[in-house]
Amino acid sequence: MSQNIFEYAPAPESRAVVDIKPSYGLFIDGEFVDGRGASFKTVNPATEETLAEVAEANEADVDLAVKAARKAFRGWSRMPGAERAKYLYRIARIIQERARELAVLESIDNGKPIKESRDVDVPLVAAHFFYYAGWADKLDYAGLGPNPQPYGVAGQVIPWNFPLLMLSWKIAPALAAGNTVVLKPAETTPLTALLFAEICQQADLPAGVVNIVTGAGLTGQALVAHDDVDKVAFTGSTEVGKAIARAIAGTRKKATLELGGKAANIVFDDAPIDQAVEGIVGGIFFNQGHVCCAGSRLLIQESVAEEVLGKLKRRMSTLRVGDPLDKNTDIGAINSSEQLAKIRELSEVGATEGAERWSPECELPSSGYWFPPTVFTGVTQAHRIAREEIFGPVLSVLTFRTPSEAVEKANNTPFGLSAGVWTEKGSRILHMADQLKAGVVWANTFNKFDPTSPFGGYKESGYGREGGRQGLTAYLRGSEA
Structure with a gap:
């Protein structure tokens, strides 16, 4: 029997569903703006072709984003939880509606197979926003006593291996708890985060609630070190996680770190x-x-x-x-x-x-x-x-x-x-x-994830949990704190 009897014919997904712009700015205070720094190229790892020029945020850009988040925090945190939930539900539904576009863009920018981005990543992203939308008006039951409070401005730095999924792990619970966000995606995979910014606009999310600053390590350092950031959330290498822990030691900042592994x-x-x-x-x-x-x-x-x-x-x-x-x-x-x-x-x-x-x-x-x-x-x-x-x-x-x-x-x-x-x-x-x-x-399984289940590590794999009720409480402080 020929070995080629079960060969599959090519079945490519169309790139036509995605409109990649020649260049991208930063998303600050509800609008796309030009960065004050340089720019960098994001590349398709399967072909080495340049996909787009992306603004690299400097300290001044990061400061503008944090100020926008601080300004928005007053109204967002005081908004009734049921009203915040409506925005999260709206974002989740738009993600579902634009699922094919998001999956194709993720595979182009990241290099992962379309069947993974289509069948795993994007559905889990929507599920996280749906799940935390349900929590937004139930914070009294999160386990921190009555009337827990958000920290304020969350500075979030995510990796390149699951760009959109890690975004949802960070942003969804932060918004449900009443925080505002400045997020920095990885420099090699910024495009789905920038498309998510468009989704925030489409959902009429109040300006400044979500801000996205693109760039490399220096941009992330500026965000983590900013004096007006109350909570830091990072997923990435243990080496960088240790540097972040050292940088915020002795400050009022809280942190969640999900780092390396050798399972x-x-x-x-x-x-x-x-x-x-x-x-x-x-x-x-x-x-x-x-x-x-x-x-x-x-x-x-x-x-x-x-x-x-x-x-x-x-x-x-x-x-x-x-x-x-x-x-x-x-x-x-x-x-x-x-x-x-x-x-x-x-x-x-x-x-x-x-x-x-x-x-x-x-x-x-x-x-x-x-x-x-x-x-x-x-x-x-x-x-x-x-x-x-x-x-x-x-x-x-x-x-x-x-x-x-x-x-x-x-x-x-x-x-x-x-x-x-x-x-x-x-x-x-x-x-x-x-x-x-x-x-x-x-x-008897592996790599199974669910938004209701907490995830995180011990030892040099970091501390804190994402997902589930525990992922929500990472963005809340007890009323007595």
Whole structure:
């Protein structure tokens, strides 16, 4: 039987649904304005083509945005919760109406497969706004006592791996609680945040409630350091998170930090192997491995290691790498040349240190930033690929004999964001969840998210929670505080 019998014909999504402007300014006080600083280019990582010129906000621009947010805070925070909820509901509905446009733009600017942005990211974005709209008039029941109060102006800095989803995680609870926002998207993926600014205009959101300043690290530093910012929320690298914690130490500012991870995905000998293999693939190759909570360390019980690895390699051989806008694509483009260089460097280190490297045969496009799905076996705790966050489609495989050994190996990391457990025994799931030092432990699944469920880490994976009631209280102070 021919291997090509199940080949799919190309099924590209149309770019015509998206209107990318040649240049973009900043969104301040309800209007798009020119920045006072320089500009930068945002690039399609699948083709390396320049998509648009984007304003880079300097300190003066950030100051204008914070002043606009402070001015708007007085009216927004005093607005009845039911009225704030109407705006959040309106935004959620517009996101649903413009879902195809948002998904295509996210895939073009980020490099992720359209089936992920279409079926995962955008629906979750709308769900977060719907969920927190429901909370806006129920803040007395958030667990902080009667009449909790918003902090004020929230400075929010989001990463490039889930640009629109991280925006919703930050903005939706902040607005529901009565705060106003200045948000800085990542410099490589600003376009969906700027489209969200248009959605805010379409929803008639009061001017200044949401402000978006684009730029790189210096823009984020200016926002975090601004004296009139009351709450900082950051998702990104542990290194930058530590710098933010140092910058706000000794100030009145509150912070939520969701940082790096090196999650263990643990497969016991009684696990449903085929289901576990799908979970392994989704855990590390979803979004090209650009996931803080990716299951980048696979721990397999020795007695089933050969079987699991055999099925895993067969499954990896079916993954399609290529055009992010093709509906058949499983693994899209790496987000930037800088990230690709890091993935390559750590992968070379893994091979040099003696781990066995394997990738399925796949033809990578000639232009753009690409890396094949890769698995390393023979990995030990001492290998850098077992300790450092690669943030790409690279899986390190270790083995264990007993549950206690699995716990010890899983916890042997400075990170503590997530973990996965695969077993048929409910008691073992509960025992492992109790022992693992991770903010989220998935049982017989991986990378499952819901707006009602809190997410966050321990140790160098940060502190605070996003999602659920806990994500709301991160933007509220008790009435006695």
